[in-house]
Amino acid sequence: MAELNQEHMTKAQKEYLRKERTREMRQQLVSFGLMIFLTFIAFGLAALEVIPAQFTIPIVIGFAFIQVILQFYYFMHMKDRGHQFAKLFMLTGFYFALAFIVAFIYIVWIGAPVN
Amino acid sequence: MAEMEYNVPTERWPAHPETATQEGKNKFVGFWTFLAGETALFASLFATYLALKDSVPSDDHMLASELFHLPLAFVMTMLLLTSSLTSVYAIYHMRNNNFQKMQLWLGITVLLGAGFLALEIYEFIEYYGYGHTFRSSAFGSAFYFLIGTHGFHVIVGLIWAVLLILRNAKRGLSVYTAAKVNTFALYWHFIDVVWVFIFTIVYLLGVL
Amino acid sequence: MAQTSAQKKGVGSVIWEYLTTVDHKKIAILYLIAGGFFFVLGGIEAMLIRIQLAVPNNDFLSAGLFNEVITMHGTTMIFLAAMPLLFAFMNATVPLQIGARDVAFPFLNSLGVWLFIFGGIFLNLSWFMGGAPDAGWTSYASLSIASPGHGIDFYALGLQISGAGTLISGINFVTTIITMRAPGMTYMRMPLMTWTTLVASVLIVFAFPPLTIGIFLLMFDRMFGSNFFLVEAGGNTIIWEHLFWIFGHPEVYILILPAFGIFSEIFATFARKRLFGYSAMVFATVLIGFYGFMVWAHHMFTVGLGPVANAIFAVATMAIAVPTGIKIFNWIATIWGGSIEFTTPMLYALAFIPSFTMGGVTGIMQAAAPADYQYHDSYFIVAHFHYVIVGGVVFALLAGLHYYWPLMFATMLNEKLGKITFWLFFFGFHLTFLIQHFLGLWGMPRRVFTYLDGQGYNAANMISTAGAFLMAVAVIVLVVNIIMTIAKNERVGMDPWGDGRTLEWSLPLPVPYYNFAQIPLIRGLDPYWVEKKEGNGKMLPSESLTDFHMPNNSILPVVMSLGLFIAAFGAMFFPDGKDWAIDAVSGLDPKPWALPVLIIGLGTTFVAMGIRSWKDDLGYYVKKEEVEKDLEELERGGK
Numbered sequence: 028m029a030e031l032n033q034e035h036m037t038k039a040q041k042e043y044l045r046k047e048r049t050r051e052m053r054q055q056l057v058s059f060g061l062m063i064f065l066t067f068i069a070f071g072l073a074a075l076e077v078i079p080a081q082f083t084i085p086i087v088i089g090f091a092f093i094q095v096i097l098q099f100y101y102f103m104h105m106k107d108r109g110h111q112f113a114k115l116f117m118l119t120g121f122y123f124a125l126a127f128i129v130a131f132i133y134i135v136w137i138g139a140p141v142n
Numbered sequence: 143m144a145e146m147e148y149n150v151p152t153e154r155w156p157a158h159p160e161t162a163t164q165e166g167k168n169k170f171v172g173f174w175t176f177l178a179g180e181t182a183l184f185a186s187l188f189a190t191y192l193a194l195k196d197s198v199p200s201d202d203h204m205l206a207s208e209l210f211h212l213p214l215a216f217v218m219t220m221l222l223l224t225s226s227l228t229s230v231y232a233i234y235h236m237r238n239n240n241f242q243k244m245q246l247w248l249g250i251t252v253l254l255g256a257g258f259l260a261l262e263i264y265e266f267i268e269y270y271g272y273g274h275t276f277r278s279s280a281f282g283s284a285f286y287f288l289i290g291t292h293g294f295h296v297i298v299g300l301i302w303a304v305l306l307i308l309r310n311a312k313r314g315l316s317v318y319t320a321a322k323v324n325t326f327a328l329y330w331h332f333i334d335v336v337w338v339f340i341f342t343i344v345y346l347l348g349v350l
Numbered sequence: 351m352a353q354t355s356a357q358k359k360g361v362g363s364v365i366w367e368y369l370t371t372v373d374h375k376k377i378a379i380l381y382l383i384a385g386g387f388f389f390v391l392g393g394i395e396a397m398l399i400r401i402q403l404a405v406p407n408n409d410f411l412s413a414g415l416f417n418e419v420i421t422m423h424g425t426t427m428i429f430l431a432a433m434p435l436l437f438a439f440m441n442a443t444v445p446l447q448i449g450a451r452d453v454a455f456p457f458l459n460s461l462g463v464w465l466f467i468f469g470g471i472f473l474n475l476s477w478f479m480g481g482a483p484d485a486g487w488t489s490y491a492s493l494s495i496a497s498p499g500h501g502i503d504f505y506a507l508g509l510q511i512s513g514a515g516t517l518i519s520g521i522n523f524v525t526t527i528i529t530m531r532a533p534g535m536t537y538m539r540m541p542l543m544t545w546t547t548l549v550a551s552v553l554i555v556f557a558f559p560p561l562t563i564g565i566f567l568l569m570f571d572r573m574f575g576s577n578f579f580l581v582e583a584g585g586n587t588i589i590w591e592h593l594f595w596i597f598g599h600p601e602v603y604i605l606i607l608p609a610f611g612i613f614s615e616i617f618a619t620f621a622r623k624r625l626f627g628y629s630a631m632v633f634a635t636v637l638i639g640f641y642g643f644m645v646w647a648h649h650m651f652t653v654g655l656g657p658v659a660n661a662i663f664a665v666a667t668m669a670i671a672v673p674t675g676i677k678i679f680n681w682i683a684t685i686w687g688g689s690i691e692f693t694t695p696m697l698y699a700l701a702f703i704p705s706f707t708m709g710g711v712t713g714i715m716q717a718a719a720p721a722d723y724q725y726h727d728s729y730f731i732v733a734h735f736h737y738v739i740v741g742g743v744v745f746a747l748l749a750g751l752h753y754y755w756p757l758m759f760a761t762m763l764n765e766k767l768g769k770i771t772f773w774l775f776f777f778g779f780h781l782t783f784l785i786q787h788f789l790g791l792w793g794m795p796r797r798v799f800t801y802l803d804g805q806g807y808n809a810a811n812m813i814s815t816a817g818a819f820l821m822a823v824a825v826i827v828l829v830v831n832i833i834m835t836i837a838k839n840e841r842v843g844m845d846p847w848g849d850g851r852t853l854e855w856s857l858p859l860p861v862p863y864y865n866f867a868q869i870p871l872i873r874g875l876d877p878y879w880v881e882k883k884e885g886n887g888k889m890l891p892s893e894s895l896t897d898f899h900m901p902n903n904s905i906l907p908v909v910m911s912l913g914l915f916i917a918a919f920g921a922m923f924f925p926d927g928k929d930w931a932i933d934a935v936s937g938l939d940p941k942p943w944a945l946p947v948l949i950i951g952l953g954t955t956f957v958a959m960g961i962r963s964w965k966d967d968l969g970y971y972v973k974k975e976e977v978e979k980d981l982e983e984l985e986r987g988g989k
Contacts, residue, residue: 059230070216103331
């Protein structure tokens, strides 16, 4: 089971692979730039309070999700083939995570029934 | 049948060395599964934090809006984001079978991670000075548990990376070590993912 | 056990072999022995409970001891008996069913079993070290923070250690089933046992981390001075209830899904029919797993979460009845028109359908939130969950024990004694728990250590206790059966039930340590049956006979688990006598050695992890010649 089942790559294949990798690195740099940019905006919005808090909250949370998607798809290679399970598991994980957090915000008993 | 072939000659170096062996594939799927479990773990921590945020016994305890200052959190974020990019470089060189550069970029990742950790410790010491401690209030307990668990993951990641750099220094790059390095990179990115939510939910929403 | 190696080697080397083994078949035996031991222990605790409640105003157990016994009964049965026994059958069958030579992470498999064993031992040491936990198996924070002494600490630390083992095993099985399937074994050809293991393992991956966090909160509050549940410092005890049930409800499905899997195999085998509605069964399994996460607050209807939350969780809970109903009808349709053979496993399976359905129906009754205010904390609840857990899971464990015994030990349990066990257990079970529904409706609360005369509970409680004794006799007969079978040691050959359908029955018994000489080619659902009907009754190989790779044994899992076991003592005694500690332990004598012990224990574990990471563990090769020799021997034995 440990053996490598690897065919020799032809020269053309190797060339193609190298180009692919360079292209991928470019994508990763672009997504890194985007992540830095989003972080700047998010910190700026929170620090300067240029718009009301009820708008800032959904915006920065949205930015966080975009960053995380970039991180997953480009840095952690989720866009590549063979990541179906990774996607399924992370999606399920995030769904459950959302459920837990919503429940803890709204129904960790805050004394309402007593009133 | 030939004996184990982990040390693959350069001309046969596979396109995806980290999943070229059955063990590599197992590690890859197993580690993503583990990360899914970590999602549930951190979700529980975030949920606990949000439920206990600003929950203090008396008025002389500091609340989130007075406590956090964004510049430090911003620098920490930049350090960790950059370290995520440097580990991407390490994987890039791993796939290109360039051992020296892989080691170099892993080393840079460790340095950036250590910088992050140092700032976090500095931050904790400062908050302790304000009387915001693990034992001072439920808010304090929840804050240190959430941030501390992330910090613990960073420490584990740093030790892991150093061990990998040292152990691979003699062995060089093989499909066996490639799988190990790839697993670490996934872990390190995931730490960054968690931090993105921490700086958003704890710090940014904390000061609003 | 492991008679073949015992003949060649001494006792010491057999023990060493089991301490270091990474073979899933031996790990299954470890799970079976340890889980069986804790099952008997939990059973003794159950008998103590029933003796205490047999007559009114009984003083057989004191009130405090009764609390400890019910807590340990629940905790032991769920965490240390039911789950490990299911893991025993998963380990014994899943790699064989999918055509793999071992699991994906043999080392982690071993780590999982040793963490469970050390966690279980730690939890049960509480009996000898100042009293067991006494806040119920749910250990609600308001009670557990107030509980004096170290009982709750044993609960928290023991479950933390064994829970880590369970999480590791869950990840291992998910990976194994995804990556290690033989050629042709597509997802829709996997036996139901494998499918339910996969879904249960996914549930473990998502459900155990919240428990880990919940227990950490409890540990920090009790041992390190935090304030998560201390209301006077801003804490909130409802957080524990949420975290516990976010774990606790999926846990019910983690237990019942593999039970469904075992029964699905048994129905198909002994009705000699293909499982009816296979794809619907798979779909229902996944759906139950998903819904399992969305219903946890139905355990908390009376907390006061508000009508909207209660309504949402009530509807979601009722929805689970649909996929479960699909399964029940499919099982009935499988038996329908089949050529049924009434073996012991089949008897359990047949008894399971009505018994489990009764438990399910009372579950739907409780899902109606307003009605639940009546049932809550009464014996009705006790009756309900024993109907699903005993009528579902324990029946499956006993059925699986008889069904898979030949696969694990290459002998057969005595059918006559097996049937006696079944009938005693079946009648005992219904006698014990049916009447408890009525006790609950008449108003008897659960978790009380006694009741007064003249409330109308006397006769019903006596009947319940009588039933419990029948179950105890059944277990004794089972133990006698096991001892007799091991003593006689009459070996059986391939396919001992004669009607094996799935891949595991195509193997010679005892199964060689490498499982498959050649990885088989899977040509359909129930691959062995396919070959029996369409081929020559032998699996086709998917590869030529060559050397293949197997993992090395390792002692490190035991060392890692032992390290955490030691660290747990340090953590537990750390707060004794400290001024920041909670009232429950601040009055005890200070233990200056606690911190060093904690550090030494954790250090041991981390060093062992470092060694594991540092060393190359490349495994070894099984030579073609050795396998050929085994095959020849098998050929001769066959003639």
